[in-house]
Amino acid sequence: MLERKVQTRREGLPDLPNLDGRKPVLRFAPNPNGPLSFGHSRGLVINGQYAKELDGELILRFDDTDTTVKPPMLEAYDSIPVQQEWLCGFPAHRIVVASERMQEYHEHAELMIQGGFGYVCTCSAEDFREFRVSMTECPCRNNDVSENLEKWNLMNDPEGFQPGEAVLRVKTDMTLKNPALRDWPAARIQTNAHPRVGNKWRVWPLLDFQSAVEDHLQGVTHIIRGKDLMDSTRKQTLLYEHFGWKYPETIYWGRVKVHEFGAFSTSQMKKDIAQGTFDGWDDPRLPTLSALSRRGIKPESLRAFWIELGLTQKDIAVPLSTLYSHNTKAIDPNAPRLAFVRNAFPISLKGNYPKTGSISSHSDTEMPPRNYSIDEGVWIEQEDSGKPIRLKDLCDIDTEGNVESIDRSDKRSVVHWVAGGKPSKLTIADGQDLITVEGILEDHEYPVGTIVQLERIGYAIIEENGLLMVHD
RNA sequence: GCUCGUAUAGUGUAGUGGCCCAUCAUGAAGGCCUCUCGAGCCUUCGACCCGGGUUCAAAUCCCGGUACGAGCACCA
Structure with missing residues (x-):
């Protein structure tokens, strides 16, 4: 009689692709415009778990280069590392603060201009939007390097361009099939003071540029992030090609919706707390990590929850009871x-x-x-x-x-x-x-x-x- | 509109051409035990989006359709 082989089920996280014997370097990069939330915990858990299991490194990076739309919150620089350690069970191996790395970003912006693959664009956002859809090059695109350098200096000069008057763009190709990739913006002017570095800088990199440069400088081997950032990968890959760098391996996860948490945004929560709708960041109704911790949700439950969901690109809706069932296992023996x-x-x-x-x-x-x-x-x-x-x-x-x-x-x-x-x-x-x-x-x-x-x-x-x- | 992506039980998930009349968890139903509507143990229920194609063989590869989601910001 033939024996039926027992089906084996993969446990835990899938292997990291193309590790090639290296120790992985992973990163988690929140915006410190508020404390960490449930949504952040996925990135922390997954990246942290790989770093731990494979004896690699986890970089905690503060992507705080926006002082206008999502201004950084000073307390978050202190609370985020504490919560990261609470969740992962170990402190991050490196902490990088983007606003302290501005010199690097500026140097790379200049390298980009000198290399002829970056240019200062003085078209209005509306005009450029039309160039983008019609796949036509904007008039600034063919300025020569010295002219771009001159305009770059004007961007950095308080007497020069004002916010909205000029941006630095990465020269890709205006006829690219994907409209998102066409000469994407790398840096813009912001004059609001940054809570940590004040008015030291005037030209601030956008996420796609800052993150791309920093990942390279830090030697990140694997980027694990939401699939909403797939076009970021494509944009950044184009930039890496210009610089002659190799882009890290990238893995994506889909969108997770937790019905009970509805639509909370950090900025909305901040507003509601200020207005007294909620008592504070640890108000039990909020999906923040401090609220979950206060409510008796254990970090190991959060870890088990995210590891079970895995790394599929499917968009899913999960009830909170799934997290609770993990938590019951964690707390019942001692309750x-x-x-x-x-x-x-x-x-x-x-x-x-x-x-x-x-x-x-x-x-x-x-x-x-x-x-x-x-x-x-x-x-x-x-x-x-x-x-x-x-x-x-x-x-x-x-x-x-x-x-x-x-x-x-x-x-x-x-x-x-x-x-x-x-x-x-x-x-x-x-x-x-x-x-x-x-x-x-x-x-x-x-x-x-x-x-x-x-x-x-x-x-x-x-x-x-x-x-x-x-x-x- | 253009571009990109995903589709396995109620909800998640395993599965990368034969080990699959499909895994595990959760859920629901029932039972055992425990003097909780809890925990533990046992049993049961329940799925490969649709249509073509390739192949001796497809959940797995290809094409088309459909559905859902994301990007096209001087946010991250």
Whole structure:
């Protein structure tokens, strides 16, 4: 009889292409215009994981060359590395700040002009858009090197060109099939002060130029990024050809939509926080890493989540429950059970039952048990009243609180209860809403930050002023 | 409009011409255990976008269609 071979399933991330025995150098380059969000975590996890598994390097790069549309936020330069380490489990091997590397970019811009593959264009954006669609060369394109150098100096001169009056372009080919690649802009004039380097520079590189030059200077071997940047790869490859460099291997992932997070942008969040719509960057409703961390989402859960999604170019929609199922595995073994009674309803017990005792805190660990002591009654949830129930680990009672049995006598529902306890509130982030549920929490001595499992409700983290729902 | 990309169960994912009447996870349904609507264990359900072609053989290669997504910024 023929034996059927067992199908093998690839685990984890696919191999990096064309590694050729090298140690990979990878990078993750956020804009420090705000703290890191869920969306950023993919790039961090994937790049970080490869660096770790293959004994390579992870570069954390601040792409802070826009002072106008997405101005950098100073605090982000400090918070991002902290969050990166939290998420990846190790600090980045190198940190590069683009605004501190401007000299390099300027030198390369000049090399580009001198090499005849870059030119200063003084056409308006609208005019150039027409040149681009009609595949015609703009009048500036054929200026000679000295003329371009002259105009380049005028771009850098406060007395010269003003913002919008001139840009530096990479000379590619105006008849290229892909309109995005036709003589793309490499640098523009910005006069707003940069929060870190002030007004030291006037001409700032655009992403495609800055990133391309920096990747080469840092020796990046593999770029892993969203497929929305496919045309960036093509643009940058054209630039690399001009410089005679070899472009790194590039891998793309598709768009991920998490329904529960809707459409948050860093700038919108910044605005809403300023207006008081949200309490801060760690408001539980926000998709920031600080909010997720506060909500008890573990970094290893985030890592498992992104690694499972892998590197397909498919655009996908994933429910948050997928992340939660990973998180449950991470937190359940260490989450002591605790009772929290919502809409507390008092019921006095009549009959014989053990008035003191202890109940286990977890099914399979050596966690210390919880002790209880009943005076004359317990709290149960309003919804559980009015029917015969079994008080979990205690006794069966009828609707009036008469004890019917100590042992479980039938299939009636098992209900949690609290003897004594303290009023507390459970905060639940539900989309754009923050729901607060009042209730009685069983006495405990767990410190702030402990993740507990509220019986029959779900996981919650203990905060200074109550409980914050993790997930169910 | 031009350009680029992707299409496997409800949701994700494995699979690069025969190991595939298709993997794993999640989900749903049922069961066991546990005195939670939790965890763990077991069972079940459920998919190769459509149409051609190449081939002895296609989820896998080619062509066309369709659907969805992205780029065409003096943002990243």
